[in-house]
Amino acid sequence: MSELLRVDNLSVYYGYVNALQNVSIHVNEGEIITLIGGNGAGKTTTLMSISNLVDKAEGRVTFRGEDITRKAPDKIVKMGISHVPEGRKIFPQLTVYENLVAGTFGKPGTTKERMNQLMEQNFVLFPRLKERAKQAGGSLSGGEQQMLAIARGLMMDPALIMLDEPSLGLAPIIVEEIFELILRIREGGTTVLLIEQNASMALSIADRGYVLETGKMTLTGTGAELAVNEDVKKAYLGA
Amino acid sequence: MEYFLNQLVNGLSQGAIYALMAIGYSVIVGVVGMVTFTYGEIMMIGAFGAYYVFQFVGVNLPLALLAAFASSFVLGIIVYKLCYERFFNAPRHISLLCTIGFSMLIKNLVQIVFGPEAKPVLNIIDNRTFSIPLGGAVSIDLKLLQIVIMALVVVLAVTLTLFFNRTKSGVALRAVSQNKEAAYLMGINVKRTAMLGNCIGCGFGGIAGILLAIYYYTISTTTWGGFSMKAFSASVLGGLVDLRMSALGGLFIGIIENLGITISSATFRDMFAFGFLILMLVIRPQGFASKKGSRV
Numbered sequence: 001m002s003e004l005l006r007v008d009n010l011s012v013y014y015g016y017v018n019a020l021q022n023v024s025i026h027v028n029e030g031e032i033i034t035l036i037g038g039n040g041a042g043k044t045t046t047l048m049s050i051s052n053l054v055d056k057a058e059g060r061v062t063f064r065g066e067d068i069t070r071k072a073p074d075k076i077v078k079m080g081i082s083h084v085p086e087g088r089k090i091f092p093q094l095t096v097y098e099n100l101v102a103g104t105f106g107k108p109g110t111t112k113e114r115m116n117q118l119m120e121q122n123f124v125l126f127p128r129l130k131e132r133a134k135q136a137g138g139s140l141s142g143g144e145q146q147m148l149a150i151a152r153g154l155m156m157d158p159a160l161i162m163l164d165e166p167s168l169g170l171a172p173i174i175v176e177e178i179f180e181l182i183l184r185i186r187e188g189g190t191t192v193l194l195i196e197q198n199a200s201m202a203l204s205i206a207d208r209g210y211v212l213e214t215g216k217m218t219l220t221g222t223g224a225e226l227a228v229n230e231d232v233k234k235a236y237l238g239a
Numbered sequence: 240m241e242y243f244l245n246q247l248v249n250g251l252s253q254g255a256i257y258a259l260m261a262i263g264y265s266v267i268v269g270v271v272g273m274v275t276f277t278y279g280e281i282m283m284i285g286a287f288g289a290y291y292v293f294q295f296v297g298v299n300l301p302l303a304l305l306a307a308f309a310s311s312f313v314l315g316i317i318v319y320k321l322c323y324e325r326f327f328n329a330p331r332h333i334s335l336l337c338t339i340g341f342s343m344l345i346k347n348l349v350q351i352v353f354g355p356e357a358k359p360v361l362n363i364i365d366n367r368t369f370s371i372p373l374g375g376a377v378s379i380d381l382k383l384l385q386i387v388i389m390a391l392v393v394v395l396a397v398t399l400t401l402f403f404n405r406t407k408s409g410v411a412l413r414a415v416s417q418n419k420e421a422a423y424l425m426g427i428n429v430k431r432t433a434m435l436g437n438c439i440g441c442g443f444g445g446i447a448g449i450l451l452a453i454y455y456y457t458i459s460t461t462t463w464g465g466f467s468m469k470a471f472s473a474s475v476l477g478g479l480v481d482l483r484m485s486a487l488g489g490l491f492i493g494i495i496e497n498l499g500i501t502i503s504s505a506t507f508r509d510m511f512a513f514g515f516l517i518l519m520l521v522i523r524p525q526g527f528a529s530k531k532g533s534r535v
Contacts, residue, residue, distance in 0.1 A: 051423075051424065053420060053423065053424075072428075073423040073424070074423055074425075074426045074427055074428045074429065075426075077423070077424060077425065077426035078426045082424075083424045084424075085420065085421060085424060089418050089420065089421035089424075090421070091413070091414050091417045091418060091421065092417060093413065093417055094410065094413060094414065094417065098410050098413075101407070101410055102410055102411070102414045102422075102425045102427075103425060105407070105411060105414075105425045105426045105427050106424075106425050106426030107426070108426075152425070153424075156425070156426060
């Protein structure tokens with residue numbers, strides 16, 4: 001298994017607030033990795049700094065051995081890192097179809113045939129999007145918007161997809177659907193970096209996990225190890 | 240009655256130009272995410288670009304329109320680089336102030352370079368008038384100029400709509416105007432796309448500029464601030480970023496102005512335009528746009 005993404009000693013400040021302190025993670029090809037932690041633990045900030053949407057105070061990010069610490073956000077995407085942001089951030093006035101087209105911008109040189117092929121793959125994963133292809137993105141329900149955001153992220157045919165709280169605010173039945181999807185995405189050959197507050201679900205599908213607490217990495221291990229860890233149980237699994 | 244109907248026609252054609260200004264303005268506000276106060280001078284530069292085509296090449300309307308679009312487009316690049324890109328992470332009012340300062344600079348620079356006196360723009364479109372009888376003794380006078388203007392605005396608006404809806408760049412531009420952060424995450428070069436959008440908006444302003452000059456038979460170097468405010472007002476009426484609604488806003492301002500002066504004097508033109516804006520905003524602060532289709 002070769003290493004895909006590596007984050008070393010990452011520190012981020014928002015003003016004087018230390019949002020992340022010396023966080024290091026690595027993601028191997030084909031894995032599902034999860035970052036868990038409570039509100040304000042720095043999970044989203046970690047993803048934002050990988051995509052270089054926030055300024056890093058310290059640290060280094062490499063993707064396939066290449067340093068992307070200071071690379072422009074759009075160029076990072078084009079290297080094959082798809083970031084599905086928290087709160088979905090779909091384009092509300094673009095149709096579902098156009099939202100998906102926007103996803104292909106992340107992979108320059110996508111031919112029309114390839115785009116249609118990816119579109120079809122997505123419609124198999126998310127049949128409801130096909131029904132709503134001509135509707136405005138903003139008119140979808142919350143769960144559908146989340147699916148659209150993930151589908152849009154898959155349209156750039158990424159090597160790594162980073163999902164920020166895909167289950168946030170969704171009904172339990174849809175959450176289960178989304179976690180099943182994540183497994184299928186990995187089967188399709190895409191590596192997954194997943195951020196979740198729903199720790200039990202996340203750990204149940206993850207190969208490895210990292211626990212973040214107020215900007216610091218406190219624990220790491222395989223999904224199964226973390227799921228039975230007493231501290232994790234107490235803090236995040238409600239046991 | 241006849242006077243009233245004719246003023247309605249005048250209002251429609253002037254409103255068409257305002258609509259074009261408003262479309263350009265809304266494109267800029269959408270992709271840049273900020274209002275601009277250089278728009279009047281952008282229109283002026285477009286008008287001058289076309290004026291010099293008339294001077295040196297002769298009366299060639301398509302070429303003149305192209306020149307207007309191109310000169311405003313280029314000025315758009317400069318405005319973007321100076322006023323927006325440099326202050327990307329600065330508080331928003333910095334860019335705003337920069338556009339105000341830049342507008343003064345251009346206004347005065349133009350007076351130094353091209354002279355402060357107004358330039359005549361005559362005989363571009365011949366003065367033919369069609370009289371359309373409406374039954375009885377009532378008829379409407381329709382000038383060829385007005386037909387050309389309305390047709391041109393419709394063609395440009397349709398072209399822009401097709402560009403926004405049918406091309407990849409169009410989808411990228413709309414994505415940037417809806418959510419910049421998400422646009423970054425789609426791999427869109429947001430800065431370059433925003434610049435392109437800014438320049439397209441400016442180009443439309445430039446064409447509106449030369450149309451105004453043809454309509455009034457003159458290019459002044461000082462009256463553009465007022466037109467800039469009308470573009471802004473029309474855009475506000477349409478909710479600032481909705482192109483269709485902004486165009487409607489422009490059309491309305493044109494009609495209200497021209498109907499307003501039928502009951503008073505042409506001196507009060509602007510009073511009706513801005514009075515309408517204030518009244519509208521008091522009654523319906525969100526402008527014409529409805530919130531339909533955005534559930535989120």
